[in-house]
Amino acid sequence: MSARRHDGVWPWIFMTPILVPLAIFFLWPLLRTLYYSFTTWSFFGEVRWTGLDNYERLLSDPDFTLALGNTAIYTLIVMLNVPIAVYLAALMNRPGLRLRALYRALYFLPVVTMPVAVAIVWRMLYSGDFGLINAFLGLFGIQGPYWLSTPGVSLVAVAIVGIWLSLGFNIIVFSAGLNGIPPELYEAAAIDGATPWRQFRSITLPLLTPTLFFVTVLTLIGGFQVFDLIFVMLGTGPNAERSQTLVYFFYSEGFLHNDKGYATAIGIVIIALIALLTALQFRLQRRWVHYA
Template sequence: MVGKKKKIKNPGLTLKKRNVKTWAYAYAFVAPTVIGVAVLNLWAVIQSIYYSFHEAKGFAELKFVGLDNYIKLAGDMEVWRSLKNVLIYAVITVPIGVFLSLLLATLLNVKIKGKGIFRCIYFLPVVSAPAAVALVWKWLYNKDFGLFNQILSVFGITGPDWLGNPSLAMAAVAVVGIWSMLGYNMIILLAGLQDVPRGLYEAAEIDGAGPVAKFFKITIPMVSPTLFFVIVTTVISSLQVFDTIYMMFKPSSPSFKSVESIVYLFYRYTFQKYNRGYGSAIVVFLFVIIMILTLIQNKLQKKWVHYND
């Protein structure tokens, strides 16, 4: 015997209450992140913009100076040299790092034994402390007892001063940057690859397409939204490089000027010279550059999607 169904007096009201409860739980879960972003990021951006129009030295009172900090910045060759350094760093790390991440994600998306272990190994640099990573690589690059030069000495080759030579320093830092970003980008791209219908690859195999053709004709077009996201975030992080340079190089090093980043310059003026006004102008300048590059990349993404449609 089937029992009688309980009659709901007002189904619309019950549904509304259920939705409110769901949204309340959702907002409760995202609240800590939203508050953290607002306090640590958004408020910091507003403060930096405000300070950039003031003379803020040490504990002295703020003094409004208008565009003086930006005028000084425009004629500061150290700022432009630092910007050139981070652009070179980005040009090296972004294409190589993103390509290798996509290649690793593609290889780890197939059925192979122990792929979970490989994924963990490649993701380890992401969860490692940046300072510890920089110190380990600094030891590897050491000209006297570093592992790289020790390996070269086995073959009778005298290893170079990787970090002391201005012509090699940027390449050395770029290698660390590429190695550090592989795991994070690989996981994001792997998630995008898992949404690609397997039928497309099977149809391509029937048509006689090889692995390379499938990679360029199916994989890249299908993961292009994820790929553009990875490119944008990688460009932003590359322009903000700081910890690797701070831990691996001394300001007195002959190669320091060839790797000094604009964020390091901001750190030096703000926290070492206690000139918050000029330091804020430098970081706002970088913020504007990042915004412009991000907008350009978004435009290119829309054109790419429209072309493929």
């Protein structure tokens, strides 16, 4: 009995180097943020408890509704990179494909590039006066819009960059998942007369479900956390406010308007939304596996 009690202590001792930094740098700041979301800060840093006032203000704030809608639109567009990545990974996993490593490296290159540098390059490409995209469209007699200053177009333009920026990582992950599927399953299905689509639907998709779930969760979290692309490509002008996402709204209230209590409430809402959507995906994934 004594040995069992001692055995129960040792795992916690070995986990201490992980748990202590986790508590100091993650759990404690999270609790402090939650506390400050119920307060109001004066210009000189004086903190005053205000209860649920910040959250009540959020519910009636049209800017919060706008930011939430823009975040949802951006995330839905960026989620398109998941089926695109599955398709490209399947193409690059075909037997006998030459230069497979080169293709993967080229697709993965944007992942290791600084997002700010990517945003600056794409901002020049999107330029309405001298950008290469409008110059290319002009060859066909098409007048391109001012991509980053036209309401409704700027958010889609930034989301396209988000797709391009995260596509390489998803391709690598899906390629690893496809490599784990035994080729004998495809050979047996081909002998039985299964078409490529039937093989994909009955073999590839069910066995790729854990990888698909992993990539979907990361893509959704990344969509809700987008800030750098919006900030660098759209700046801080009126169009940036019309296209602001939740994190940009958090930055605007906390650092531009110096309303830090309200900004922390926005941050808590972002965390809660991400946790809720992730939990929903876990539930849907379990049902999908059961159905498959």
